[in-house]
Amino acid sequence: EVQLVESGGGLVxxxxxxxxxxxxxxxxxxxxxxxxxxxAPGKGxxxxxxxxxxxxxxxxxxxxxxxxxxxxxxxxNSLYLQMNSxxxxxxxxxxxxxxxxxxxxxxxxxxTVVTVSS
Amino acid sequence: DIQMTQSPSSxxxxxxxRVTITCRASQYISSWLAWYxxxxxxxxxxxIYAASNLQSGVPSRFSGSGSGxxxxxxxxxxxxxxxxxxxxxxxNSFPITFGQGTRLxxx
Numbered sequence: 001e002v003q004l005v006e007s008g009g010g011l012v013x014x015x016x017x018x019x020x021x022x023x024x025x026x027x028x029x030x031x032x033x034x035x036x037x038x039x040a041p042g043k044g045x046x047x048x049x050x051x052x053x054x055x056x057x058x059x060x061x062x063x064x065x066x067x068x069x070x071x072x073x074x075x076x077n078s079l080y081l082q083m084n085s086x087x088x089x090x091x092x093x094x095x096x097x098x099x100x101x102x103x104x105x106x107x108x109x110x111x112t113v114v115t116v117s118s
Numbered sequence: 119d120i121q122m123t124q125s126p127s128s129x130x131x132x133x134x135x136r137v138t139i140t141c142r143a144s145q146y147i148s149s150w151l152a153w154y155x156x157x158x159x160x161x162x163x164x165x166i167y168a169a170s171n172l173q174s175g176v177p178s179r180f181s182g183s184g185s186g187x188x189x190x191x192x193x194x195x196x197x198x199x200x201x202x203x204x205x206x207x208x209x210n211s212f213p214i215t216f217g218q219g220t221r222l223x224x225x
Binding site: 035037044045046047050059061062095097099100101102103104105106107108109110111 | 150152154156160161162163164167168173203205207209210211212213214215216217218219
């Protein structure tokens with residue numbers, strides 16, 4: 001059974017940093033591209049970042065470019081999102097999801113909550 | 119960036135009704151469109167990919183159609199468990215973008 005489990009969320013002050021993790025199981029992680037998608041309270045889904053299966057291809061939304069860094073550790077079946085210079089507008093539930101261009105986001109984690117507030 | 123516009127923003131329908139949600143892309147995306155259902159407090163659930171291909175396990179009352187810029191999600195014979203918010207997503211090019219969502223309420 002495919003499972004994606006996010007962790008690392010919490011309350012952080014504006015300008016602070018957080019590192020989110022997503023632990024994958026039930027599939028061959030190293031052969032699948034991965035993504036982070038977020039959802040602000042009461043709002044819709046916003047794609048944040050994608051990384052190819054080997055980490056060679058990386059893309060970011062303009063809203064996080066230069067502040068967030070996506071990475072992966074295929075040996076440990078883990079996906080990460082390093083979030084720096086956090087702003088109030090980064091407050092959201094952050095989901096990791098498997099997928100890529102021309103491929104659906106077919107599996108999603110349960111999400112981890114990030115709150116940026118003083 | 120490709121903008122995805124869904125309509126209606128919300129719909130209320132009765133059990134047994136047929137519901138259609140439309141999604142329009144601001145640029146040509148071929149058939150690289152997916153649909154998701156999200157219920158309150160839950161992660162999105164993948165329903166349809168490549169505009170019209172039903173994910174395994176999704177009831178056959180769900181169907182998708184369209185190509186290019188105009189797409190539809192149709193639910194025939196609406197069931198109580200179909201409530202939630204539905205999102206379209208273009209997977210043609212980065213940045214990947216989602217529609218704003220359509221909230222489906224069961225009367």
